[in-house]
Amino acid sequence: MAQQLSRGDVLLAVMGPPHISDMVTSAVRLAQALLERGATVHIWTCGHATGLTSAALGEAKPRNVVNWSYEYPSSAALATELLDTFPDRLTWYSCRFCTEERGSAPHIARIRQRPPFKFTEHLDAVDTALFLGVC
Amino acid sequence: MSEDGRRRLLIIERAYRGALETQFADVLYLARELNRQQGGTDILLRGLAVTYAAAGSRPAPVMVAGSRKIDTLPDPRESVRTLIEEGAVIWAEEDDLAMFETGPDWLLPAVRRGGPADPLPDWSAYRGVYFL
Numbered sequence: 001m002a003q004q005l006s007r008g009d010v011l012l013a014v015m016g017p018p019h020i021s022d023m024v025t026s027a028v029r030l031a032q033a034l035l036e037r038g039a040t041v042h043i044w045t046c047g048h049a050t051g052l053t054s055a056a057l058g059e060a061k062p063r064n065v066v067n068w069s070y071e072y073p074s075s076a077a078l079a080t081e082l083l084d085t086f087p088d089r090l091t092w093y094s095c096r097f098c099t100e101e102r103g104s105a106p107h108i109a110r111i112r113q114r115p116p117f118k119f120t121e122h123l124d125a126v127d128t129a130l131f132l133g134v135c
Numbered sequence: 136m137s138e139d140g141r142r143r144l145l146i147i148e149r150a151y152r153g154a155l156e157t158q159f160a161d162v163l164y165l166a167r168e169l170n171r172q173q174g175g176t177d178i179l180l181r182g183l184a185v186t187y188a189a190a191g192s193r194p195a196p197v198m199v200a201g202s203r204k205i206d207t208l209p210d211p212r213e214s215v216r217t218l219i220e221e222g223a224v225i226w227a228e229e230d231d232l233a234m235f236e237t238g239p240d241w242l243l244p245a246v247r248r249g250g251p252a253d254p255l256p257d258w259s260a261y262r263g264v265y266f267l
Contacts, residue, residue: 018156025154025208028200052156064159065168072207075156078200085201 006091008042010034011126016133017048023133024052035086044122046095047135050104053079053094053111076108083110093122141262143176145169150183154196154208162267163214170223178218179226179249179256186235187211188227188246219245226256
């Protein structure tokens with residue numbers, strides 16, 4: 001099975017939840033910096049981080065009552081933006097168990113769900129794996 | 136505000152609760168709405184959150200995702216200024232300020248100091264105390 005995974009330079013395993021720290025922001029900044037420099041990046045989300053790409057989020061966050069006309073992009077829209085900009089070098093995986101357990105299904109297009117017991121293959125598919133946070 | 140005129144005290148201790156995914160909807164967004172509906176609230180900043188009350192300007196938080204510039208990240212220093220303009224009373228705890236304060240001009244002038252040298256907000260004087 002490992003052969004079916006494309007090779008990557010770096011895996012960013014986003015284990016911790018969003019909204020409690022700047023971890024997700026750091027992950028995106030790191031991915032952006034790596035991709036701009038030509039690296040191949042895999043992102044894997046677990047736990048509540050699977051919700052970052054939930055299709056239910058839509059394109060925009062709920063309205064800001066003090067800036068009603070402005071559309072603030074959802075995390076799912078930003079993930080789409082990243083995947084559109086770097087279609088050949090960014091692959092975004094999400095843990096199937098966590099996706100179902102945390103109610104994140106269905107995902108937006110191009111998010112590849114993988115069973116948690118295949119995670120070790122993802123570690124083997126990259127030169128460097130970084131864990132961000134804990135589930 | 137309640138009929139007896141007592142205000143509510145909001146206590147904020149944790150800073151850095153998301154940026155990209157949070158944007159405008161940070162803890163001070165809720166505080167601002169509570170302040171508006173309550174006709175004024177007091178807010179005590181503790182821990183890392185005392186940096187919300189720093190006077191110094193800093194570059195506006197901006198990042199890039201894909202080819203999109205995101206300039207709507209939380210800006211707590213700006214939000215504290217807005218809260219003060221809208222009648223909130225901001226306090227910062229001196230013990231925590233000591234970790235960051237580099238001089239007498241570090242803290243926004245309108246922010247009250249609370250701690251060993253100055254009285255902290257008296258919880259019993261408030262209608263309620265809420266940890267946000």
